[in-house]
Amino acid sequence: MERNKALVVLSGGQDSSTCLFWALGHFDEVRTITFSYGQKHGNEVEAARKIADIAGVGFHHVDISSIASIGKNSLTDGSMTMDREKPEHGCPNTFVPGRNLFFLSAAAVYARENGIFDLVTGVSQTDFSGYPDCRDSFIRSLNVTLNLAMDEQFVIHTPLMWLDKAQVWALADSLGVFDIVRKETVTCYNGIPGDGCGHCPACHLRNEGLKKYLSDKEAYHGQKKG
Ligand code: ZN
Secondary structure, X not given: OOOOEEEEEOOOOHHHHHHHHHHXXXXXXXXXXEEEOOOOOOHHHHHHHHHHHHHOOEEEEEEOHHHHHOOOXXXXXXXXXXXXXXXXXXXXXXXXXXXXXXXXXXXXXXXXXXXXXEEEOOOOOOOOOOOHHHOHHHHHHHHHHHHHHHOOOOEEEOOOOOOOHHHHHHHHHHOOOHHHHHHHOOOOOOOOOOOOOOOOHHHHHHHHHHHHHHHOHHHHOOOOOO
16 A cells, blocks of 8 residues: 555645645645535635646545535525624534535545545644534544545544644745745635635634734744744
């Protein structure tokens, strides 16, 4: 079994794009897979395609938008207003039930088909938006399940799991792709590239992290004296 190939689940956002460039430094061959899940804006998929192109890696797009017909959420349903905050109980309505379960399961099938057993995903539980499928415990559990499901030895890599958004910016910068990630990615729930609409929850998280990173860059690169 070759272990020098990886498949990155690329959404076109800040996190998964940073993971793609991280993977380029850790594996000889990197490919990407991007999913349509019925999201209101196709801009993310186009951003993912462009970023894969910039990185010079293979890009594979899979449409699983039928998941929008079985679970209700405000990212795929235009009639719902997005929750700006995490409610006291349960998940915000921006949570797409089962998204990472579907994505990683489909990615693993595609990876296996291509002789790839290392999967990379940009989930993080540090800036936890209340999404249970971004937690480390879920990823570990799914890793075991995928191995049992296909009798293989997959490894799911989560380089951002314990990083906050400012640290993710620092990582992009240290990988030399700060400007690419800042300009070319779509994190915004309203589908606006780069710094986004500025007021949706995803923009809020991304831009707060950016502000924090830019205000004290040296601290994130261990160059601070005294
Ligand atoms: Zn936004």
